[in-house]
Amino acid sequence: MNGEFYGYQALRDELRQEGVVFHTDTDSEVALHLYLRRGLQALERLSGEFAIVIMDERKQALIGIRDRFGIKPLHYAIHEGTVYFASEIKALAAVGVPVAWDLEATYLEAFWVRDHERTLFRNIHSVPQGHYAIAKDGNLQTYQYWDWKFPVAEDMDSDTRTDKDIIDQFRSVLEAAIAGRLVADVPVACYLSGGIDSCAVLGLAQPYLRKPIECFTLSFDNPMYDELAIAEKQAALSGANFNPVRVTRQQLADAYAQTVWHSETPLVNCNSAGKFLLSKAVNQAGIKVVLTGEGSDEMLAGYPTFKRDALMHHPEGRSADETEKLLEVMFESNAATRAIFMRQGSDDPFMKEVEARIGWVPSFIETYNQLGRITTSVYREELTNSMATVNPIANVLDRLPISMAVSGRARLNQALYLNSKTHLPNFILTALADRMEMAHSVEGRVPFLDHKVAEFAANMPLRMKVSGLSEKHVLREAAKHVLTDEVYKREKHAFSAPPATADDDPMMTFYQDVLASKALDEQPIFDPARARNVFGMLKMMPDDQKIAFEGLLQKIVSVTLMHEQFSMS
Structure with a gap:
């Protein structure tokens, strides 16, 4: 099992009453005994971020299970009659599964809408979010056990709850998700930006702890993208210990190739490298578990x-x-x-x-x-x-x-x-979440993607999500008492690293080196001459246009790096 599911202690007590003898205190053993007693119906009892593989010798079947939103990766391939499961594609390559580009998938990827079970690697697939896969006799089938369900419009019209009722109920559900994720054998820290998501998680988490929680914030040298001052004020209000992680352009450039290697997907911004470096700093501080704010934008x-x-x-x-x-x-x-x-x-x-x-x-x-x-x-x-x-x-x-x-x-x-x-699964949870954290053995816990939070959000009136120009309205009001006034009033700003705006920017030098490499000529996706022309265009653009076109350039660069790193054909 990769990941964690929450509330397993109560499930363990329930199983003990049925005569189950446990040999460890782990959630993995609870999951195994739940399966032995309840079969795949046990999945409705699991809440958290997990990828699980079970060999059921009774049924001669290999079963792979993925959490409801696909927070934890789970890939599979069938090679020479054998079914392989792995969290990373590079692990499949290590046991001899061929790695080659799926060119149709790369075309879909350009439009950001690749179906989730498909990877960019030919004949290598993902178990979709909220699904399990059963492999037997060399064949594999996937089955859905959960989906994010929204009410039909007519049912929403019959909701008689007041705004205060909804806000109070949402706060209770979110607090329960946060509290469950604070249960750990090691200290739990918090990633903190200047956005309402991580600030709300921090503010709602701190009252459950006896000591100040450690929080870690990325800092960039471009004021349009740096949220250090906002985050520091929030940490002070929450009574947390504030740990700034200052990242230079050179550090982003130096970490970029490693970031691509761990993400196994094309990137469009240095925010992934920033998250990679943030997780590295957290690991160096001796922290193994962090709360994160991913998923709030998608739920709310x-x-x-x-x-x-x-x-x-x-x-x-x-x-x-x-x-x-x-x-x-x-x-x-x-x-x-x-x-x-x-x-x-x-x-x-x-x-x-x-x-x-x-x-x-x-x-x-x-x-x-x-x-x-x-x-x-x-x-x-x-x-x-x-x-x-x-x-x-x-x-x-x-x-x-x-x-x-x-x-x-x-x-x-x-x-x-x-x-x-x-x-959400193809980019946010791949390039910005679990892979960047686990690259440094840091376990990210995502309360906004708790399925009870998601189900509550799905069934709330639209005005609780967007009210005029106020996005995530229900969260803003539910967490108002733990937010600084600045965060409470601040509109959404995407988590982005600054674009390269100067010819001597280390990222510009890095791009130039990759685009001059033999790997660009060998990869089968981007036209090399056109790709090099994009770099020339970027250098001449006004700064306010560079962020969009730098995303294209980063796709070219990261595809080139992937082609070389995986020895792709």
């Missing part, structure tokens, strides 16, 4: 794209002119994330197919389609020609239970569901 509609959907499709009595003014204010007020998260509408044929399937186009899909168009314009011509009939976004939608999980739901909730199946 924190991204600007979700706010745009809420404003456009759920006006709450506003006139069209009032809505337009709010959209303008939102767009102009968030310069740091404007280039990443918000794009204007288009008549793109891909988007027409999306609209034909679900009746509209969520803003995050519109954004990723635009980014995908830019990315694939740098692909090798033979690859784009071979994908000429593939609509990557429709391809993913056709593999999801649209009629059961999306149709009839409020549009904001539809967007949240679709995002949870694509961007």
